[in-house]
Amino acid sequence: MSDSTISFQERMATAEFRVHHDAHIVVDGKVCADCSTRECVVACPASLFVPTSDGGIVFNYEQCFECGTCYIVCNREGAISWHYPEGGHGVVFRRT
Amino acid sequence: MSIVACLKWVSHPGEPHDERFSGMSPADQSALEFALRQAEQLGRDVTAITVGPSGADKVLRDALACGATHAIRIDAPTTAAGADVATAIASHIAGAEWVWCGDYSLDRGAGSVPAFIAAHLLAEQALGVIAAELHDGSVHATRRLDGGRRELLEVHAPAVVSVEGATARLRRAGLHSLRTANNASIDVVPATTPMHRAEFMVRPYRPRARELAAPPGDSPLDRLRVLTDAATSSAARGEKVTLAPADAAERIMRALRDWGYLTP
Amino acid sequence: MSQPDVDVVVVGGGPAGSCAAIVAARAGLSVVLLERGPFPGSKNMYGGVVYPRILDELIPNWWEEAPIQRWVTRRSTMMLTDTQALTVDFRSEAWGKPPYNGATAFRPDWDHWLAGYAEAAGAQLLTDTTVVGLIRDAKGAVVGVRTDRPDGDLTARVVIACDGVNSFLAKEAGLYEHADAKHFTLGVKETLSLPKEVIDERFAVRDRHGVDIEILGGTGKVNGGGFLYTGLDTLAVGVVLKLPKLAAQQQRPEQLVAGLKAHPAIAPLVQGAELKEYSAHLIPEAGLTMMPKMTTSGMLVAGDAAALCLAAGIWLEGVNFAMASGMYAGEAAVEAVHAGDVSENGLRGYQRRLSDTFVLKDHRKLRRAPELVLSDRVQHLYPGMIANVAERMFHVDNPHPKPGVRRILAQERKKAGVRRRDLLRDGWTGFRSFG
Known part of the structure; x- marks a missing residue:
């Protein structure tokens, strides 16, 4: 893994995530449906938001850095609801 | 001391020397949860016990916060051998009716401690179970066997049950019980039984090689089929026998010797 | 109560x-x-x-x-264009002794x-x-x-x-x-591992002494900045990105880190280093505002x-x-x-x-510094202009005689499309903030 050719999956595997069974990110697909700018897809450093071919957005919450970029960068009121995962869960940094 | 949860303070496999990443394994968390549920059902208390250095108090405090009523730490290094750990625990929980353990510890576990404890307490055992149902006076446990089979056990007190991780999700400690547990006293007792350093294998276990006669068959393909057992159904490969326990044990030993897993 | x-x-x-x-x-x-x-x-x-x-x-x-990890005894401020780098480098032995200054x-x-x-x-x-x-x-x-x-x-x-x-x-x-969103930047970083001796050699430090490099430019069209710090046997390399620009430019954060790492002034420093941890966090960038x-x-x-x-x-x-x-x-x-x-x-x-x-x-x-530093001119025009001035000052173009600095400055300002008024105003803002 000595250059930039590593896959995004490998990149994310370098961080530890203690995944909780409940999602702490919820995306309201109805609000996103007619969003063309899709800031979350570009800006999320963990690439948790993935556009689908039918114009929707699939979101993951498991490998979230809990930074808050997605809901701050989003232009649509109510599209992304976001809170911290339950105590003890989520990302655990080591050498940051 | 009728219900006991045996908990081990283990390090994170990725950070073996860092206490920030240490704690209770998922299997031990399940064991504690079963102990707490059973205690509620039977109206008893739960004693959490561990063998380890002072850092191990962390798992006991977690157990107290979740509802355990007593906590005992037998002071010993983390490197103690499984048999010695079991002896030490058994000497402190004489008279226990139900003992719950994780199936094996994350760091170097072979799952032997629960079995040794059962032997010391002359208790029934259900080890490495993947599901447990609590009944009045008994526990119905499910064990995983080879080939997708399951073994269903019914054990009665006194019994030792060791459970896999994720068999039960440990309840979340209440905020105020967490605060109390942080200041609760823990019985620290010296290890009065011997503690040897665990000697463990650092390479994967591999059965020794053995000589095999060439399989019957005229063509290489026939011989290959016999050798790989490819066409026979798995049911036909097995052998169903009904034997007294001692004879059954002898039969299993013989099979293991025949297959080369044990030295004759 | x-x-x-x-x-x-x-x-x-x-x-x-x-x-x-x-x-x-x-x-x-x-x-x-x-x-x-x-x-x-x-x-x-x-x-x-x-x-x-x-x-x-x-x-x-x-x-x-x-x-x-290390005491910072060497601070560099680097200005990057695609092919140029201008660095102001300072080191002080005093920062490597008690009571110290900064540390990684x-x-x-x-x-x-x-x-x-x-x-x-x-x-x-x-x-x-x-x-x-x-x-x-x-x-x-x-x-x-x-x-x-x-x-x-x-x-x-x-x-x-x-x-x-x-x-x-x-x-x-x-x-x-x-x-x-315009008040926040996203910090994205890679913690890379390299043997201590290699870091000591590449960054010209010894013992527990380390280097802090702040980078202007190097984040492409996304306004922001970069950094490179030395740990004991790790490097931290990353970028800080203005959120609205990041979204608008359709560039992924990890690609911008990769771009910085590939820059000719940075690549030799991080070559062969293995990714240990990738991480990200938001920064409240706008200060008093x-x-x-x-x-x-x-x-x-x-x-x-x-x-x-x-x-x-x-x-x-x-x-x-x-x-x-x-x-x-x-x-x-x-x-x-x-x-x-x-x-x-x-x-x-x-x-x-x-x-x-x-x-x-x-x-x-x-209070005006964050906005100035992340402004389009400081981000996209000045680094190139300043680097070109430096390049022409140090480029020996015999038999032509050396041109005067003032002339170079005027020419490069025009070439970069920077209006004199804006330059003076930004200079004044910078002087009032930093001076």
Whole structure:
């Protein structure tokens, strides 16, 4: 893994995530449906938001850095609801 | 001391020397949860016990916060051998009716401690179970066997049950019980039984090689089929026998010797 | 009101929270320090340099025990274009000796270490506990917090919210206006591993001495900056990106880090290094412009939660502001509890301390700096212009004689499309901020 050719999956595997069974990110697909700018897809450093071919957005919450970029960068009121995962869960940094 | 949860303070496999990443394994968390549920059902208390250095108090405090009523730490290094750990625990929980353990510890576990404890307490055992149902006076446990089979056990007190991780999700400690547990006293007792350093294998276990006669068959393909057992159904490969326990044990030993897993 | 559970509850075990807890607990108050991660620091990430001078007051000789990676004895400010690099490089042996200046450190180490002092002072640290909201009395005064644990309400005379850049508590208390994306930058970093000897050689340092490189340019069309810091046997390389620009330019954060690492001035420094950890965090970049009201009845806000992060180009500081504001919040809480008045008025000692010290003085002085540094001209025009001036000054073009610097400057300004008026105005803003 000595250059930039590593896959995004490998990149994310370098961080530890203690995944909780409940999602702490919820995306309201109805609000996103007619969003063309899709800031979350570009800006999320963990690439948790993935556009689908039918114009929707699939979101993951498991490998979230809990930074808050997605809901701050989003232009649509109510599209992304976001809170911290339950105590003890989520990302655990080591050498940051 | 009728219900006991045996908990081990283990390090994170990725950070073996860092206490920030240490704690209770998922299997031990399940064991504690079963102990707490059973205690509620039977109206008893739960004693959490561990063998380890002072850092191990962390798992006991977690157990107290979740509802355990007593906590005992037998002071010993983390490197103690499984048999010695079991002896030490058994000497402190004489008279226990139900003992719950994780199936094996994350760091170097072979799952032997629960079995040794059962032997010391002359208790029934259900080890490495993947599901447990609590009944009045008994526990119905499910064990995983080879080939997708399951073994269903019914054990009665006194019994030792060791459970896999994720068999039960440990309840979340209440905020105020967490605060109390942080200041609760823990019985620290010296290890009065011997503690040897665990000697463990650092390479994967591999059965020794053995000589095999060439399989019957005229063509290489026939011989290959016999050798790989490819066409026979798995049911036909097995052998169903009904034997007294001692004879059954002898039969299993013989099979293991025949297959080369044990030295004759 | 019935007796509260504790005198002070501090939300968040980062540098602000731990310092607040240390001060309050040492003054004899009962203190609970709540941390949502499994240990303090486990949720925290930053560029990589801490300036702990303010700790002299709380932990004398802190440098003897602090879990640092290297002492920064060499500071470089680098300006990059696609093919050029202009570096101002400074080193001082004094920074490698007590009482030191800055150090590279990992936040999971640093914050965990600092929280240990809060516990030693008598504060009760409760980890794995997320605060989900405030408890308020009929008049709206904050009287405690609600956690996500069963039986999870905790009442207190004073709540000190050190809950980080997203501060849901400050927002719930109505202290922030609507969060605006243009006030935030996203920090993305790679922690890379390299043998210590290789780092020593590449960065020309020895022992525990290390290097801090701040980079302007290098983030393509996305306004922001880069950094490269030396750990003991790791490098931290990353970018800081203005959120709206990042979204608009359709460029992924990790690609921008890769771009920086591939720059001819950076690539030889990071060559062969293996990725150990990828991480990201938001930065409250806008300073004074975005700062919330920091006091309300029963509650104080400190650290990133109060946007106390200084992002002024050559100065990138946050942990020191967090530690100081936490400390002052702790002092104000002690004052208020002793006086029996935890109303907004009773807690006014906090704002006074912030105003009287570097915490707000630096921010006032540098209030225009963040916007200037992230402006399109500073980001996209000046680096190329300045690098071209340097290139022409040092390029030997015999038999042509050397041109005068003034002429080069004028020509390059025109070539870059920079209006004289804008240049003068930016220069004046920069002079007033930094001068």
